[in-house]
Amino acid sequence: MSAGAQPKHRELGLTDHEYDLIVAGLGREPGDVELAMLSLMWSEHCAYKHSKKLLTRLPTEGEHVLVGPGENAGAVDVGDGLAIAFKVESHNHPSAVEPFQGAATGVGGILRDVFAVGARPIAVLDSLRFGEPATSQRSRYLLEHAVAGIGHYGNSIGVPTIGGEIYFEPSYEQNCLINAMAVGLAPHERLTSAAAAGVGNVVVLFGALTGRDGIGGASVLASAELGEGDEAKRPTVQIGDPFTEKKLMECSLELLDRGLLAALQDLGAAGLTSSASEMASKGRVGLDIDVGRVPLREADMEPFEIMVSESQERMLCVVEPGRVPEVLSVCEKWEVPATAIGEVTETHSFRIFNDGELVGELPVPLLVDDCPLYDLEPEPPTVPLYVGGEQQVATDADPATILRALLASPNIASRRVVFEQYDPIVQSRTVRRPEQADAAVLALPVLSAATGVGGAPIPAIAVSIDGNGRRVAVDPRAGAAEVVYECAANLACVGAEPLGLTNCLNFGNPEKPHVAWQLSEAVDGLAQACRDLDVPVVGGNVSLYNESPDGPILPTPVIGMVGKLPDARRAGQIGFANPGDRIALIGEFNPSRDGSEVAKLHGSAPAGALPAKDVSAIRVAHARVREGVRAKDFASAHDIAEGGIAVAVAECCIAGGVGAVIRLPEGLDPFGEDLGTAFIVSGATEALDGLPIIGAVGGHALIITDLLEIPISEVSAVHAGGLSALLS
Amino acid sequence: MKFGVIRFPGTCDDVDAQLAAARVGEAELLWHGDRDLKGVDAVVVPGGFSYGDYLRAGAIARFAPVMESVIEFANEGGLVLGICNGFQILCEAGLLPGALLDNESLKFVFRQVQMDVVDRNTPFTRNCPPTLSLPVKHMSGRYYSPEPVQVVLRYAADHNPNGSQDDIAGVVNIAGNVFGLMPHPEHAVDPLTGSEDGLTIFESIRAAVDERVRVA
Numbered sequence: 001m002s003a004g005a006q007p008k009h010r011e012l013g014l015t016d017h018e019y020d021l022i023v024a025g026l027g028r029e030p031g032d033v034e035l036a037m038l039s040l041m042w043s044e045h046c047a048y049k050h051s052k053k054l055l056t057r058l059p060t061e062g063e064h065v066l067v068g069p070g071e072n073a074g075a076v077d078v079g080d081g082l083a084i085a086f087k088v089e090s091h092n093h094p095s096a097v098e099p100f101q102g103a104a105t106g107v108g109g110i111l112r113d114v115f116a117v118g119a120r121p122i123a124v125l126d127s128l129r130f131g132e133p134a135t136s137q138r139s140r141y142l143l144e145h146a147v148a149g150i151g152h153y154g155n156s157i158g159v160p161t162i163g164g165e166i167y168f169e170p171s172y173e174q175n176c177l178i179n180a181m182a183v184g185l186a187p188h189e190r191l192t193s194a195a196a197a198g199v200g201n202v203v204v205l206f207g208a209l210t211g212r213d214g215i216g217g218a219s220v221l222a223s224a225e226l227g228e229g230d231e232a233k234r235p236t237v238q239i240g241d242p243f244t245e246k247k248l249m250e251c252s253l254e255l256l257d258r259g260l261l262a263a264l265q266d267l268g269a270a271g272l273t274s275s276a277s278e279m280a281s282k283g284r285v286g287l288d289i290d291v292g293r294v295p296l297r298e299a300d301m302e303p304f305e306i307m308v309s310e311s312q313e314r315m316l317c318v319v320e321p322g323r324v325p326e327v328l329s330v331c332e333k334w335e336v337p338a339t340a341i342g343e344v345t346e347t348h349s350f351r352i353f354n355d356g357e358l359v360g361e362l363p364v365p366l367l368v369d370d371c372p373l374y375d376l377e378p379e380p381p382t383v384p385l386y387v388g389g390e391q392q393v394a395t396d397a398d399p400a401t402i403l404r405a406l407l408a409s410p411n412i413a414s415r416r417v418v419f420e421q422y423d424p425i426v427q428s429r430t431v432r433r434p435e436q437a438d439a440a441v442l443a444l445p446v447l448s449a450a451t452g453v454g455g456a457p458i459p460a461i462a463v464s465i466d467g468n469g470r471r472v473a474v475d476p477r478a479g480a481a482e483v484v485y486e487c488a489a490n491l492a493c494v495g496a497e498p499l500g501l502t503n504c505l506n507f508g509n510p511e512k513p514h515v516a517w518q519l520s521e522a523v524d525g526l527a528q529a530c531r532d533l534d535v536p537v538v539g540g541n542v543s544l545y546n547e548s549p550d551g552p553i554l555p556t557p558v559i560g561m562v563g564k565l566p567d568a569r570r571a572g573q574i575g576f577a578n579p580g581d582r583i584a585l586i587g588e589f590n591p592s593r594d595g596s597e598v599a600k601l602h603g604s605a606p607a608g609a610l611p612a613k614d615v616s617a618i619r620v621a622h623a624r625v626r627e628g629v630r631a632k633d634f635a636s637a638h639d640i641a642e643g644g645i646a647v648a649v650a651e652c653c654i655a656g657g658v659g660a661v662i663r664l665p666e667g668l669d670p671f672g673e674d675l676g677t678a679f680i681v682s683g684a685t686e687a688l689d690g691l692p693i694i695g696a697v698g699g700h701a702l703i704i705t706d707l708l709e710i711p712i713s714e715v716s717a718v719h720a721g722g723l724s725a726l727l728s
Numbered sequence: 729m730k731f732g733v734i735r736f737p738g739t740c741d742d743v744d745a746q747l748a749a750a751r752v753g754e755a756e757l758l759w760h761g762d763r764d765l766k767g768v769d770a771v772v773v774p775g776g777f778s779y780g781d782y783l784r785a786g787a788i789a790r791f792a793p794v795m796e797s798v799i800e801f802a803n804e805g806g807l808v809l810g811i812c813n814g815f816q817i818l819c820e821a822g823l824l825p826g827a828l829l830d831n832e833s834l835k836f837v838f839r840q841v842q843m844d845v846v847d848r849n850t851p852f853t854r855n856c857p858p859t860l861s862l863p864v865k866h867m868s869g870r871y872y873s874p875e876p877v878q879v880v881l882r883y884a885a886d887h888n889p890n891g892s893q894d895d896i897a898g899v900v901n902i903a904g905n906v907f908g909l910m911p912h913p914e915h916a917v918d919p920l921t922g923s924e925d926g927l928t929i930f931e932s933i934r935a936a937v938d939e940r941v942r943v944a
Contacts, residue, residue, distance in 0.1 A: 151836045155865070156777040158740025243738050243780025335737060421836045423865045425915050425922065428744045433922075447918050449751045458920070568920060 012039035018372060025366045033352055033360035036304040038367065040270035041277060044544055047371035050510040051542040054376070054523045062536035064499045067191060070282075072113040072266060073184070074538025075191055076499040078564050082444060083188050084461055085119035088127070088181035088504045088560040090543035094237045095149075095178040099142045103149035103178045104240035105312055110182040111159060112266035115249050116315065118192035118256050119184025122427055123442060124154045125465045126164035126180050127504070127558040131173030132389070133410050133726045139168065142176045143418075144727060149240075150180070151421040156242035157249065160430055161422035162440035165465055168410045170389060172469075174548030179504045179541075181465055181560040185444070190256050194265040194275075195282035196318045199346045201262055203276070203287060204324065206331050206338035207248045207314035210272075211297035213238050215308055244313040244336075251334035252315055260327050263318040271309045273367075275316050276342075277350050281368035283318075286347035292355030293341045303354045318344060378520045379513035384607055385551065386473055391603030399646070400708040402671060404718050405601055406643040407650060412597060413722025414654075431460060431568045435655060438493040438639055439464040439563070441571040460568035462496035464561050467506075468642070468675065469554030473606040474595035476521035477528075480557045482610065484529035485618055485676025487561040489639035492622040493679065494572040495629035496563035498533060503540040503559050508552025510544050518555040519544075526557060532615045533622075535561065554606065565630065572629035572637045575655030579698035581635055581682040583649070583662055584691035587621035588614055589640065591672025597642045598671040611674045618677055624691075625679050633687035640678045646670040646704060648680050649695075650715050653702050659712045662695030663705040670707060729937045731755040731930075732768030734798070734814075736789045740776030741914060745811065748914035751927060752934040760792040769937045770807040771798055773814030775865075775912060785828060785868045786816030795821055807851055807933055808906045812866055815898075815908030824901055824908045826873030831866070832891030838865040840922065841911065842884035843897045850880055850900050851936030852907040852929055860925040862911035864889050869910040871896040878902065881909055 009019040012035065022038055023029055030038060040046055048055070060068045066083050067075040073087040091106025103126075111121045128146060131139035143166075154161045159182070196203075255261050263283065265275045272289070280287045291306040301309070319327050324340060331338035345351075350367060352360035393405045406412055419434040432441035439462040445451065451458055466487045472479030488498050503526060508515040530537060546553040565571060576583075593599045594608025628634040636656065640648040645668065653660050664670060681688070682697050703709045731749035735742045735757045742757060749755035749772060758765060765771065778789035789795065795817070802808045802823050810818035818824045831837055840863050845856045860881070871892040881898035888895045890910070898909030913926030 148835070155836055155867075156738070156740075156780065158776060241780070243777065243782065246740075246777075246780075247737055420838050423836075423838050425838075425863055425865070425912075426740050426744065428747055428915065428918075428921060431920055443920065446747060447920060448747065451920075452918070 009035060009039065013043055014039050018042055021372060025370055031360055033304045033307060034362055036308050037273040037362065040273055040308055041367045042371040045269050046274055048542055049371055050374050050376060050544060052373050054520060057523055057527045058537040059527060059530050060537050062500065062534065065536050065538055067117065067538065069537065069539045072116040072194055074500065074502060075117065076538060076562060078444060078461060079459060081188050083186045083191055084562055085114050085117045085184040085186060086181065086502055086560065086562055087113050087539045088179055088502045088558060089541040090504050090506060091178045091180065092176065092506065092543050092546055095146055096176050098237040099145035100149035101237055101239050103146035104153040105238045106178050106180045107150055107153040108240045108242065108245050108312055109268050110180045111157065111245065114182040114184035115252050116194065116264050116266040118190040119186035120253055121159045121182050121184045122429060123183040123440065123463060124159050124161045124180060125463060125560060126150055127465050127467055128166045129172040129177035129556060130168050132168050132170055136173055139173060140727060146178055147418050147421055153240055153242045155423045157246045158426050160424045160426050162424050162430055163434055163463060163465060165467065166415060166418065167469065169469060169554055171386060171551065171553045174550060175546045175553050177506050177556060179558045181502065183463055183562065192256055192261065192264050194279050195263055196279040196285050196287065196344050197262045197283050198320060199285060199344050200321065201318045201344045202321055202324050202340045203289065203342040203344065204317050204319055204327060204338055205294060205314065205341045206336050208241060208244050208311055209295050209297035209337065210306055210309050211311045212301065212305060212309065213311050215305055215310065238310050238312050241313055247334045247336050248313050248315060251331055251336045254330050255327060260323050261317045261319060265316045267314040267316060269310065273307045277364055277367045279316065279318065280350055280364045286345035286349045286364060287342055288345055288351045288353065289342035290353040293339055295337055295339055303352060303359045307352060376510055376516035376520055377513050378517035380517050381514035384605055385514060386554065386605050388603045388605040389600065393601040395602050399670060400710055402598060403646050403650065403708060403710065406597055406647050406671065407715065407719040408722035409597060409601060410723050410726065412643050412647060414720045415723065416720065417724035417727055431571050432494060437571065437573045438490040439496065441494050441568060443568045457567035458569060460565050460571065462491045462494045462563045462565055464490035465558065466490065467556050467558035469556040470600065470606040471595040471610060471675065472522060472555045472557060474608055475610045476518045476555050477525035478610040480522035480525035481529035482675045483557055483559045484526060484533065486639065486641060487559045488533050488535065488622055489676045491561060491563035492625040493629065493637040493639055494565060495570055495626055496565040497626060498535040498561050498563045500538040501535050501559050501561040502538060503557055505542045506546055506553065506556040506558065507544055508547040515552050522555055522557050570630055570632055572634065574638045574652055575636055576652045576658050576660060576682050576697040577635040577656055579658060581697040582685050582688050582693050583660060583680060583682050583695040583697060584688045585678060585694050586624055586681055586691060587678030588617040589674055589678035591644055591669050591674045593672050596671065596673040613677060621677065621679065625681065628681060634681040634683045636682045638680050640680060641675055642673060644669065644671040644673050650702055652680055653712055654716045654719050658697055659699035659701045660695055660697050661699065661703040664694065670704060729753040729769040729934055731770050731772055732758045732765055733772045733774055734758050734760065734794055736760040736778035736792060738776055738778045738780050739774055741774045741811065741912065745772045745774040745914040748917045748926065749930055751917055752930045758794060760794050763793050763797045765797050765801055770809065770933050771801060773808065773810040773817050775812030775814060778813055778817065786813060786820040789817045790821040799823060802906050805905050807936065809852060809933065810908040811912055811914060812910055815910055816868065818906060818908045823906045824899060825875055825877050826871055826899065828868050829870040829872050830868045831870055836867045837889045838863065839889050841887040841889055843881045843887065843911065844884055846882050847880045850904055850907065852932050853880055855932040855935055856928040861923045862913055862916045862926055863922060864911045866910055880907060
């Protein structure tokens with residue numbers, strides 16, 4: 001049977017049951033425009049129908065939260081009347097089809113989410129996953145083009161890309177992950193809602209022209225597994241135009257600064273359909289939109305095409321009628337096309353007109369709220385879901401060989417070859433760049449001659465993004481919790497205390513019981529860790545159906561965390577700074593090898609168990625590191641992560657360009673992992689008073705007594721070349 | 729003294745340049761559509777991606793109304809500093825010789841680089857030390873000129889990030905009052921965010937303007 005013989009609703013991704021609900025809700029069969037709109041609003045991407053119930057388990061309240069989940073981006077208070085808005089979002093499926101534009105528009109989309117709430121974007125971070133670069137030409141291609149796309153967008157629009165993470169695992173071979181996070185700064189009073197308000201107010205569409213690009217992207221790409229014939233889906237990938245977005249951003253911020261807008265919303269997945277209906281739903285009002293007034297890039301577009309187009313760089317705002325001329329003139333100043341396309345009504349209906357003729361009318365609640373939410377049917381897998389790879393290092397290899405292999409492995413090697421393609425310094429706030437510290441640090445006030453040495457403290461934020469699919473695969477609950485601890489540990493290393501986090505849950509097909517189990521367990525683990533550390537979730541995104549015929553991706557919750565430090569001048573750094581400084585190990589560290597990088601090098605599958613954790617010990621360790629950094633007692637601080645304590649110490653040596661001699665505590669596995677629990681710090685002897693000293697900074701080699709000795713030049717070269725040698 | 733910093737659509741480092749200039753004098757933004765330079769003593773054409781740089785970098789910005797006034801200002805001896813995209817625009821506008829080609833790597837590059845100040849007798853480098861550490865961040869920074877040019881900055885050995893001819897990082901025009909460079913001095917004015925070396929370029933301009941005013 002050909003696809004064309006199917007009922008239309010099935011072609012659009014709706015089940016028969018869902019279609020019956022629509023007919024019952026409407027009291028009639030939907031027309032073409034209506035069905036197109038409903039199929040998108042009821043897609044997994046827009047309705048979160050397999051994840052919404054789970055997400056209610058996450059804690060979303062905290063003393064610093066200004067805006068929680070539900071708006072375009074969440075926001076936390078950072079003092080002095082300032083707010084930080086932030087969110088992470090996936091653009092996985094588009095990037096698997098066309099990595100440059102997929103990644104570029106992923107950045108563009110998340111930036112719009114942030115300035116839609118009234119915040120000026122001040123930073124971008126990325127979390128990327130690909131197949132093995134050493135053996136997969138496709139993965140190298142995806143990496144190089146995705147990185148170029150991220151750089152193209154972020155660099156051109158003038159928002160610094162200040163951090164990120166990349167991991168390579170075979171399960172991402174067919175289904176790469178591109179998660180982008182944006183961070184924005186706003187005075188409290190500029191924070192804006194997307195809720196349409198004021199019956200009779202005018203709806204203005206501004207930004208790029210509307211074309212056929214990306215039609216059905218959300219439903220077609222993001223809500224089903226990838227498979228054969230994906231090249232045919234290439235037209236559903238949107239094309240990014242950072243220059244247009246730069247003007248759109250400046251224009252939006254000026255409109256808000258002048259107090260001209262009653263509501264602002266960006267157009268993302270499902271275009272006008274989703275942004276307008278969500279504005280109406282949040283404001284509990286109706287909307288009339290005339291697609292005949294929408295400026296088009298291509299003539300002869302059908303009304304349904306205009307309603308679902310995913311053309312990028314567009315915004316929708318609600319304006320009091322008397323202020324429309326001023327809004328249009330600000331848009332003209334920024335050379336941004338703007339058109340009044342509709343108005344707010346009291347009907348609770350979303351009515352679509354085409355040059356005055358009614359072509360669709362849907363109750364807003366039916367579009368936004370009535371999509372059925374599904375219960376997952378989680379079942380722990382009875383057979384292993386993931387297999388081990390080729391053995392790259394013998395299990396009985398000597399420790400120096402293992403350390404060299406770890407430092408050169410694509411998951412641990414220097415990311416310089418990637419981050420050199422990003423501008424991390426534009427906007428003049430960047431106090432810690434990539435590889436200088438475990439978290440990026442951005443000054444909040446504008447720096448000037450007056451903020452120099454001897455001036456008042458310079459409040460700053462720290463941002464980190466993290467995830468570890470291997471460890472979540474070993475134990476979804478403990479692994480997801482570990483990601484939160486690890487992110488908070490990163491912040492502690494620069495002296496920052498967490499204020500809130502955003503998450504992106506990248507999983508396989510939730511209709512499969514073992515994926516449902518991974519998802520459910522991971523959400524529970526995240527929720528627990530958030531409570532453990534008092535870090536609320538202020539927003540996020542779910543990306544499901546990340547599967548290929550070979551199976552699901554590793555379960556990959558990605559966490560982006562924002563924290564605050566009192567003085568940017570006291571931000572911590574990774575590198576050992578002073579020969580003669582002592583080195584201390586802080587935290588209750590119980591490393592093991594299951595799910596570790598060394599286990600991967602030995603060819604083991606991600607299986608077994610993760611170390612049990614003492615949450616109060618984690619809190620104590622994080623607080624101790626934070627205090628020591630803030631007091632300038634610690635010249636360096638680094639959390640022990642992938643590759644264990646040997647890799648952590650090596651990274652401190654590489655960043656500082658100096659050697660070290662350490663002696664490991666009796667029985668401690670040099671390569672075992674226990675993420676988010678322990679730290680390597682250095683400082684003068686008296687500054688480390690009371691801490692367990694394991695060594696000293698100095699010399700030209702990394703020496704772990706009775707275990708290994710490698711010259712720093714070699715340690716650095718191995719680390720520098722591991723990833724870059726694989727890329728052209 | 730007062731700096732004027734031009735803002736085109738797509739300019740990204742305008743506020744950074746304004747903040748840097750404000751450390752040594754007054755500084756205000758000048759809109760691309762206005763011909764009025766508002767009596768500034770020196771013009772900064774900052775970095776970014778004017779008009780998206782979808783055509784050749786700087787090729788469209790040179791036609792902006794404000795550039796007519798900048799060209800006039802330069803022809804009358806006014807000091808003009810072009811940074812990165814600004815350098816590209818000044819070359820496109822004919823105020824500086826040569827052109828900026830795509831990087832040898834064909835990739836965008838961000839890097840902190842060392843360079844030698846080979847001419848410290850210009851109004852832009854008179855207060856500079858013999859070497860500078862400044863960040864570069866660009867896609868098209870490979871300087872090329874078929875004719876001999878007055879080189880002011882050269883990347884140090886092994887620090888050329890883009891394959892430019894003779895390691896050229898910055899040049900002045902024959903009259904010595906228009907200076908273009910690919911590295912970003914405005915991003916090196918505070919030890920907190922990197923280095924302070926770039927400040928010496930703004931201090932040089934200030935000193936040169938002050939001296940002229942005194943002479944006048």
